[in-house]
Structure formats: C-alpha cells, structure tokens
Amino acid sequence: MKTKSHTNNEDVIAAYMAMYEISLNEAIILSSRETPKERLETYLEWHGVFDQSSYMLERCSMHSSFSIDAIPATDLGTGAAKDHFAASETHLIKRWTPIGNWFHDRGKLGLDPYQKSTGGNILPFVSGSLRDGTPFSGVNFASQDYLSLSSHxxxxxxxxxxxxxxxxxxxxxxxxxxxxxxxxxxxxxxxxxxxxxxxxxxxxxxxxxxxxxxxxxxxxxxxxxxxxxxxxxxxxxxxxxxxxxxxxxxxxxxxxxxxxxxxxxxxxxxxxxxxxxxxxxxxxxxxxxxxxxxxxxxxxxxxxxxxxxxxxxxxxxxxxxxxxxxxxxxxxxxxxxxxxxxxxxxxxxxxxxxxxxxxxxxxxxxxxxxxxxxxxxxxxxxxxxxxxSDEGQRRRLKLRDNIDYLRTQLKRHGFVTLGEPSAIVPVVVGDCSDARTMTSFMIKNGAIVNLVESPAVARNQSRWRLQVMSYHSHADIDTFIECALKARADVLWEVVETG
Structure with missing residues (x-):
C-alpha cells in the first residue's frame, strides 16, 4: 500500500526558513515558486524595494506558446491557466483561446468547478448548473450572503x-x-x-x-x-x-x-x-x-x-x-x-x-x-x-454559531482551516490534483463549494473558501462534513490504487 508523503516538501520549507530567515507562511509561499529567479523576486518584494509585484509577474509572465494538444493530459489535473497563454501569437484574441480550451477539456473530465450558475434563490440548499450545463444541487457553501438577506x-x-x-x-x-x-x-x-x-x-x-x-x-x-x-x-x-x-x-x-x-x-x-x-x-x-x-x-x-x-x-x-x-x-x-x-x-x-x-x-x-x-x-x-436592528444582531449570533460549529467539526476530522472565525472558512486541500478531484466529488455528491487555486494562492495551498450563512443549520454543516470525508477518502483510495 502506498500513500502520499509530504516529508520532502516539509524539508524544503524548513530549509527556506533557515536560508532566508523568514516565517513559516513566507517559506510556504517561496516553496511554491518554481524557479530561483521567482523565489528571489518574491523575497526582494518582501524585504527590499522592488517595483514589480509578484501578482503582476504571475499574470504577465505567461510565456507558453504551446497549444493545448501539446500539453500532457496530466496538466488538466495539475497545470495552471497561465501555462496556456500563447504569448508568441500575434493575434491578440488567439493568445487567450488556448486557456478557454484548457478549461473546456478540464470540464470534460469533471475538473472545472468555475463559472457555475444558480437557478433560484440563494439559500443553504441551492440548485444550478456548471458551465457546460451539467446540473447540480446540494448544501450551499459557495455563495456570499452572510446574513442570509438576499431573499429577505x-x-x-x-x-x-x-x-x-x-x-x-x-x-x-x-x-x-x-x-x-x-x-x-x-x-x-x-x-x-x-x-x-x-x-x-x-x-x-x-x-x-x-x-x-x-x-x-x-x-x-x-x-x-x-x-x-x-x-x-x-x-x-x-x-x-x-x-x-x-x-x-x-x-x-x-x-x-x-x-x-x-x-x-x-x-x-x-x-x-x-x-x-x-x-x-x-x-x-x-x-x-x-x-x-x-x-x-x-x-x-x-x-x-x-x-x-x-x-x-x-x-x-x-x-x-x-x-x-x-x-x-x-x-x-x-x-x-x-x-x-x-x-x-x-x-x-x-x-x-x-x-x-x-x-x-x-x-x-x-x-x-x-x-x-x-x-x-x-x-x-x-x-x-x-x-x-435586533434582528441583525440575532442573525450575527446565528452566523457565529454556524462558523464555530463548522470549524470545530472540520478540525475534529483532521481538516486544516486557516485564520480566525469569520464567515469565510478557508480549508486547505493541498495540491491542484487532489483539490480538483475532491472538488469535483463534492459538487457531484451534493456539497457545493468554490475552489481557489494558483495564482490566487500558492500552488501547494489550493483550498475551498467556504462561505457561511446565518440560515445554515447544523444539519447542513453535518451533511457537508460527511461529503468532505468521502471526498478525501476517495482521493486517498485513488493514490493507493495507482501507487
């Protein structure tokens, strides 16, 4: 039986902490940079004057001119959109179409959770469709309606x-x-x-x-x-x-x-x-x-x-x-x-x-x-x-109760959550491959989430950004946790089967 090991990555992070005299969070970010040049640019931004931001470098250094057919199939599970920007293409629109094609091919494998649409009110249970029209329904942790006022x-x-x-x-x-x-x-x-x-x-x-x-x-x-x-x-x-x-x-x-x-x-x-x-x-x-x-x-x-x-x-x-x-x-x-x-x-x-x-x-x-x-x-x-009003206070108290319950249940079951209690609950689900597979499982099985991946976050820090509402119930949260446990087990089983 073979399971994934993160020992090597942990060693790299520890080495960066010692080498650059930086914090754990900074070392995690540096470890996601693929080349020494990128790591140096990031470090200089933090500790010296550097006129170009890592944000814009990530957006503007899209230099791959390969068509999507030239990218290995595994790229659909691990690659990033910027890798498909055709910078050498002289036609300005055609520079971008490989990115659309890449997302389309991801969708055919069930690995594209973006550009979803809803078919009714924003509630703790929601129905809608994926970009390709595939319907979904389930408990909703993907909408920004913190006090559940959108249908008030x-x-x-x-x-x-x-x-x-x-x-x-x-x-x-x-x-x-x-x-x-x-x-x-x-x-x-x-x-x-x-x-x-x-x-x-x-x-x-x-x-x-x-x-x-x-x-x-x-x-x-x-x-x-x-x-x-x-x-x-x-x-x-x-x-x-x-x-x-x-x-x-x-x-x-x-x-x-x-x-x-x-x-x-x-x-x-x-x-x-x-x-x-x-x-x-x-x-x-x-x-x-x-x-x-x-x-x-x-x-x-x-x-x-x-x-x-x-x-x-x-x-x-x-x-x-x-x-x-x-x-x-x-x-x-x-x-x-x-x-x-x-x-x-x-x-x-x-x-x-x-x-x-x-x-x-x-x-x-x-x-x-x-x-x-x-x-x-x-x-x-x-x-x-x-x-x-008093109603607003009641809704805030209910929201906080839901936040605390969700974070407690996630921690109890070994999920990594970030930050302090708020209506945003970031859950780290790891590298792109695992994150995309788990997200696909969640949406297909009735737990609607948003996936955040590189370049919005570090490559090895893909996460669900769960968004809690005051109208969520503990039962909604329990349903979500049950599905998340199954999604994690499904990914681990794939690792064992292919190891």
Whole structure:
C-alpha cells in the first residue's frame, strides 16, 4: 500500500526558513515558486524595494506558446491557466483561446468547478448548473450572503418599490445626474454608521477599490501594500504609476521598515498604505490601531478594505474595526455591499471635507461610469436597517454559531482551516490534483463549494473558501462534513490504487 508523503516538501520549507530567515507562511509561499529567479523576486518584494509585484509577474509572465494538444493530459489535473497563454501569437484574441480550451477539456473530465450558475434563490440548499450545463444541487457553501438577506421579504419589497417609483436605471454618472435621493440617503446613513464625515458610493466594489487607489497615488508617490491585498487594490496600484512596495502579510514591522526607508530618501513624497480588515483567502486580520499609528508617524495615508466583515462581525455589525476600537479612526475606509448587504456596489469613506466632490469629479471609475441604480440603493438601505436592528444582531449570533460549529467539526476530522472565525472558512486541500478531484466529488455528491487555486494562492495551498450563512443549520454543516470525508477518502483510495 502506498500513500502520499509530504516529508520532502516539509524539508524544503524548513530549509527556506533557515536560508532566508523568514516565517513559516513566507517559506510556504517561496516553496511554491518554481524557479530561483521567482523565489528571489518574491523575497526582494518582501524585504527590499522592488517595483514589480509578484501578482503582476504571475499574470504577465505567461510565456507558453504551446497549444493545448501539446500539453500532457496530466496538466488538466495539475497545470495552471497561465501555462496556456500563447504569448508568441500575434493575434491578440488567439493568445487567450488556448486557456478557454484548457478549461473546456478540464470540464470534460469533471475538473472545472468555475463559472457555475444558480437557478433560484440563494439559500443553504441551492440548485444550478456548471458551465457546460451539467446540473447540480446540494448544501450551499459557495455563495456570499452572510446574513442570509438576499431573499429577505423587506429587501425584495424595497427593490420592488424602488423600481416602481424610480425605474430600473440610474441613467447617468454620479458626476452628472446619475444619483437618486435614495443613493444620497444611503451615503448619509453610511456616514452615521461608519463614523466618517464623507462617504461616496460606487456601482461596484471593484471600481471602488481600483479607482480610489489609482486616484490617491500618483507617479512619484509610493504604495506600501500587504502582499495578499485584493486584486482590485493590486491592479489599481499598478495602474497608478506609483512605486509599489509589498510587505509580508500582516507585518506592521514590515510596513514601518518600508516607511522609514522611503521617508529617509524622499521626505516629500506621498505614501499610501493598503491593507484589509479581513483577508478573504486566509480569514485573518492586521492590528489596525497599531498600523494607523505607524502611518500617522510617517505622514502616510492608511486605506483599509472592509469587504468581508462589515455588517456581519462585531456587536453592532461594524466589523473588525469595531472589535479593535477603530470605527471612524482610519484615514480611508473602502467597502462593498456584495457580501452582507445583498447587493452589488461599493463605497469610500473619509474624515476630510470636500473629498466626495473630488472623487465624483476626478476618479475615473466613478466619473465615467453610471451611478448605482435606485434599486441597489434601496436594497442596501433596507439591509443596513436590518444590520443595525435586533434582528441583525440575532442573525450575527446565528452566523457565529454556524462558523464555530463548522470549524470545530472540520478540525475534529483532521481538516486544516486557516485564520480566525469569520464567515469565510478557508480549508486547505493541498495540491491542484487532489483539490480538483475532491472538488469535483463534492459538487457531484451534493456539497457545493468554490475552489481557489494558483495564482490566487500558492500552488501547494489550493483550498475551498467556504462561505457561511446565518440560515445554515447544523444539519447542513453535518451533511457537508460527511461529503468532505468521502471526498478525501476517495482521493486517498485513488493514490493507493495507482501507487
């Protein structure tokens, strides 16, 4: 009988920890880099000035020109999409079609869990279809509806009433005449809830994050950002033209080292520090009070993204900032409504008078796109009222009970979970091959999950990003655990059979 051994990989990780004098998490990330050049570039990003981010290197160094037919069949179980980018192809569209073909071939083997669609309300039990039309149904841990508000009767009525009164379209940019009195009410309500003087709405969370980073930092400025910051923040930084400095995940010491170095050589440059209240791939948080103090000491502006915790964490739903006594106390707060507030849209909030008007006029992703629709604004307003109410508190308590129960059961059965308790429960399922096989088994057998793999996470750290809802029951969680145990056993049996 033959089983998989991770001893060699553990030895490599230990060697990197000693060689580079880095943490376990950093060593795990380095071990996923395939060449010495990639490892050096990653290390320099963490511990020295390096203008190109690993995020963009991963996206832009797609150099394979082979057709999908030239890739071994095993690549469907272990390869990455970037390996199929045809960089040598002169036709710009044809550069990308091998990636689509690769996903199509993965789908024929049941190994493509992406681009799923639902066929009804977002509930703890969901039905839908895969990209190729194959139907699925099962317990739902793949939807972002943390307080289970997406089908709430009050929100449905708010949407219906807004459509009847305002129609279904904003019909203009916020810089011109796209706002409605509902969106202005929402901005004022958010200012009160968040403890800021000015709040500005965006039609999506992505445009808010990308747009505000690109607007704040200019060529000649510096952006100091957590290496695991969300893609919209990463791409906004790249587009800004500012110099980018990545710091090790959650390391306030790493931030201060970079700020000290920048200020010693460029005392008059602008500096933007970027982090998140709750990181979506690892479910962990920085020490924000300490980080804000460091930024203030070096005259840097701190931008914090609260996408995954606002509304669903904290006694009154004000998120990690509430838990850390930092409500209204960071320089810039960025957020989205797509996780807890049953809608799309985003916002940026500050304590500085006049900033909203400047954003409307000068932030391209707001100025040159249509404003949030009245229906969005009405739904978010009603969701915010529930979040602030006793009902909202009950839903948060039920959500936390579900989170604790799920994490306890996963740990009891030997699954590796990351981070702290939140509505995101990352479960590491290992290398791409095992992860894709287990995910396929889960979806076919009634447990709907999302798989996250490289380059979003390290190659050997593929994971399910489970998303918990207040309407989940312990029975739903038990059903999920039972299926996960079978999926793991199925993968181990394949190893034994082929060993």
């Amino acid at each position: 009767p009050r929100l449905v009525k708010a949407a219906s009433d807004a459509a009847a009164r305002y129609g279904v379209h904003s019909a203009g940019s916020a810089a011109l005449m796209g706002n409605s009195d509902l969106s202005l009410q929402l901005e004022k309500k958010l200012e009160e809830f968040l403890g800021f003087k000015e709040c500005t709405l965006f039609p999506t969370g992505w445009t808010a994050g990308y747009g505000i980073v690109r607007m704040l930092a200019q060529p000649g400025d510096h952006i100091v950002m957590d290496m695991l910051a969300h893609a919209c923040l990463q791409e906004g930084a790249e587009a800004s033209g500012a110099k980018i400095h990545r710091f090790p995940h959650l390391s306030n010491e790493g931030v201060e080292r970079r700020l000290k170095r920048i200020r010693s050589s460029e005392p008059s440059s602008g500096i933007l520090v970027v982090t998140e209240t709750l990181f979506s791939m690892d479910s962990d948080s920085p020490h924000i009070k300490e980080l804000q103090a460091v930024c203030t000491a070096y005259n840097a502006v701190l931008l914090v993204d609260c996408a995954h915790d606002l509304g669903c964490i904290g006694p009154t739903g004000r998120g990690v900032l509430e838990l850390q006594d930092m409500v209204g106390k960071v320089d810039v707060l960025l957020g989205t409504f797509s996780k807890t507030f049953a809608s799309i849209g985003g916002f940026v909030a500050t304590q500085f008078d006049g900033f909203r008007t400047a954003v409307r006029a000068c932030c391209g992703p707001q100025t040159f796109t249509n404003a949030m629709t009245p229906i969005q604004a009405a739904v978010i307003l009603e969701a915010l009222r529930i979040v602030e």
